[in-house]
Amino acid sequence: VQRLRVRTKAQTDEYEIKIGRNVLCTVGEEARRWLGKEARKIAVISNPRVLGHYGSPAIRSLRANGFAVSQKLIGDGERFKSFRTVEDILAFLSQGRLERSDAILALGGGVIGDLAGFAAAIYLRGISFVYVPTTLLAQIDSSVGGKTGVNLVTGKNLAGAFHQPAGVVTDVETLRTLDSREVVAGCCESVKQGAVGSRRLFNQTVRFLRALDSSRDALESSQLEELIAAQCAFKASIVSKDQREARERRDHQSRRILNFGHTTGHAIEAITRYRLFRHGEAVGVGMLVAGELSKNLGLLSVPELESLTDGVRLCGPLPRTDNLNQDAILTSILHDKKSVAGSIQWVLLERIGRARIVSGKEIAPRLLKHSLRDALRKASTLRN
Numbered sequence: 344v345q346r347l348r349v350r351t352k353a354q355t356d357e358y359e360i361k362i363g364r365n366v367l368c369t370v371g372e373e374a375r376r377w378l379g380k381e382a383r384k385i386a387v388i389s390n391p392r393v394l395g396h397y398g399s400p401a402i403r404s405l406r407a408n409g410f411a412v413s414q415k416l417i418g419d420g421e422r423f424k425s426f427r428t429v430e431d432i433l434a435f436l437s438q439g440r441l442e443r444s445d446a447i448l449a450l451g452g453g454v455i456g457d458l459a460g461f462a463a464a465i466y467l468r469g470i471s472f473v474y475v476p477t478t479l480l481a482q483i484d485s486s487v488g489g490k491t492g493v494n495l496v497t498g499k500n501l502a503g504a505f506h507q508p509a510g511v512v513t514d515v516e517t518l519r520t521l522d523s524r525e526v527v528a529g530c531c532e533s534v535k536q537g538a539v540g541s542r543r544l545f546n547q548t549v550r551f552l553r554a555l556d557s558s559r560d561a562l563e564s565s566q567l568e569e570l571i572a573a574q575c576a577f578k579a580s581i582v583s584k585d586q587r588e589a590r591e592r593r594d595h596q597s598r599r600i601l602n603f604g605h606t607t608g609h610a611i612e613a614i615t616r617y618r619l620f621r622h623g624e625a626v627g628v629g630m631l632v633a634g635e636l637s638k639n640l641g642l643l644s645v646p647e648l649e650s651l652t653d654g655v656r657l658c659g660p661l662p663r664t665d666n667l668n669q670d671a672i673l674t675s676i677l678h679d680k681k682s683v684a685g686s687i688q689w690v691l692l693e694r695i696g697r698a699r700i701v702s703g704k705e706i707a708p709r710l711l712k713h714s715l716r717d718a719l720r721k722a723s724t725l726r727n
């Protein structure tokens with residue numbers, strides 16, 4: 344079992360992430376420790392699939408530690424990450440008469456975490472929430488940093504709040520029931536964090552991916568717990584220095600570097616109407632584009648680009664990219680919501696472990712076009 348403490352500048356208190364195997368059944372005692380004696384009620388927010396797999400041990404453990412437990416199920420899928428669902432959750436909490444000292448337990452992937460965390464941030468102007476992330480993406484990414492929120496019809500994650508959990512219990516055993524595409528998507532996100540984090544984190548990630556590539560049994564090795572802990576520690580180190588992603592920051596440690604692969608990734612998701620790519624898969628392709636662009640700008644060497652490409656390849660098969668409309672991707676990139684004063688902020692690489700933020704204004708349209716074309720071609724041949 345690994346225990347990690349996450350601190351953010353804005354918050355003087357820290358929270359703990361407990362990472363291990365079969366630790367789900369300890370969530371009650373941990374929640375009691377984190378929430379204190381006054382907490383009486385806990386509302387478990389989950390979806391039918393995750394609750395079916397993991398609800399019983401979690402709820403049993405909460406009850407054994409004196410909590411009165413209620414359950415609120417949300418539909419499964421990104422489309423439920425909406426204000427409407429949050430309103431439903433708030434009504435549920437209110438009808439159950441949860442008080443300021445009570446709490447929410449989010450049991451699920453990033454969708455449940457973002458929704459339940461947001462409901463916790465605004466119910467009675469803020470109650471505690473404990474998070475049990477059950478996807479690889481949620482375990483290495485959304486469980487750190489305190490971003491919560493919902494999608495608007497105009498785009499993803501456009502409304503929300505920063506609200507840190509009281510604590511996180513990450514049971515790696517839950518990953519065994521994950522669909523293989525969800526594993527691929529989570530692996531892409533871990534390559535992303537390694538690529539902008541450090542050579543050491545990147546190498547550790549690639550070692551795990553190699554093991555996973557030869558057998559899914561790698562999900563049962565202690566290597567996985569160590570990797571998740573290292574990934575969370577990296578994200579925590581970035582977030583603690585720049586919780587709110589300061590607009591003026593463009594250095595290699597600003598929170599913005601976590602958007603590596605996202606500029607093209609978001610565009611690919613948007614032009615395929617969020618139907619063909621999981622977010623992490625689109626980020627996988629987006630990293631290849633950012634890598635190609637970095638090489639073409641003379642920032643990244645060819646061997647370093649090959650390492651990055653190998654990391655993405657090891658994540659597993661990605662959806663087809665050779666039939667994507669490249670002009671539509673380019674147009675969508677220009678509308679990236681992360682633009683600052685109208686110009687896109689590309690997260691590029693100088694080498695593995697060192698990001699550089701480059702304004703879109705500094706990149707010639709032709710170079711971008713060629714880089715996109717070459718990277719999409721490369722992506723489509725990765726698994727052949």
Ligand SMILES: NC(=O)c1ccc[n+]([C@@H]2O[C@H](COP(=O)([O-])OP(=O)(O)OC[C@H]3O[C@@H](n4cnc5c(N)ncnc54)[C@H](O)[C@@H]3O)[C@@H](O)[C@H]2O)c1
Pocket residue numbers: 390392393396419420421424451452453454455457477478479480481484485486487488489490491499500517518519520521522525528622
């Ligand atoms: N807050 C943050 O910092 C942050 C960071 C990254 C992503 N996100 C958000 O996270 C969301 C994506 O999260 P996700 O990839 O976890 O998707 P998700 O929550 O939709 O989960 C993916 C699928 O896996 C299922 N599932 C979850 N756990 C399972 C398990 N253990 N076994 C079997 N099935 C399981 C879910 O029911 C769902 O169908 C996006 O909305 C994204 O915006 C937030």
